[in-house]
Amino acid sequence: MSSSDQKLRNDPYGWIEDATTEIEKAATELLENGEASRISDEAVARMMTAAIRLYVAKSDGEERTFRPLTGARDETVTATEALSAVSEILRALHLGPMELALWYRRRPDEL
Numbered sequence: 020m021s022s023s024d025q026k027l028r029n030d031p032y033g034w035i036e037d038a039t040t041e042i043e044k045a046a047t048e049l050l051e052n053g054e055a056s057r058i059s060d061e062a063v064a065r066m067m068t069a070a071i072r073l074y075v076a077k078s079d080g081e082e083r084t085f086r087p088l089t090g091a092r093d094e095t096v097t098a099t100e101a102l103s104a105v106s107e108i109l110r111a112l113h114l115g116p117m118e119l120a121l122w123y124r125r126r127p128d129e130l
Contacts, residue, residue, distance in 0.1 A: 042066070043089070071108075 049055050078084050089095050109119060
C-alpha cells in the first residue's frame with residue numbers, strides 16, 4: 020500500500036476522492052442516456068454548493084488557483100454549460116454581470 024493510499028485510508032474524508040470519480044462517471048452516463056432527470060434538483064444543488072465552497076476554501080485558503088474543471092478547454096464542460104451555470108448561480112444570489120465584473124480577477128499565472 021502506498022503512503023498516499025494509507026493517508027486516504029486514515030483520513031475520514033478520504034472517501035470523497037473515490038466518490039467524486041464515481042459521481043463524474045455516473046453523471047456522464049446519465050447525460051449520454053438523456054436521463055439527468057433521475058437526479059433530484061436538491062442533490063445537484065448540494066453537489067454544486069459543496070464544490071463551490073471547497074474550491075474557494077482551497078484557492079483562497081491556500082493562496083493559489085487551480086483549474087476548477089476536468090479536461091481541457093471544452094472537453095468536459097462546454098462554454099454554454101459553464102455560462103448557464105454561472106448565470107443561475109448569480110441569479111440565485113441576486114447578483115448580476117456587473118458584480119461578476121467587479122469580482123473578476125486574473126489568475127497569477129495569467130499576468
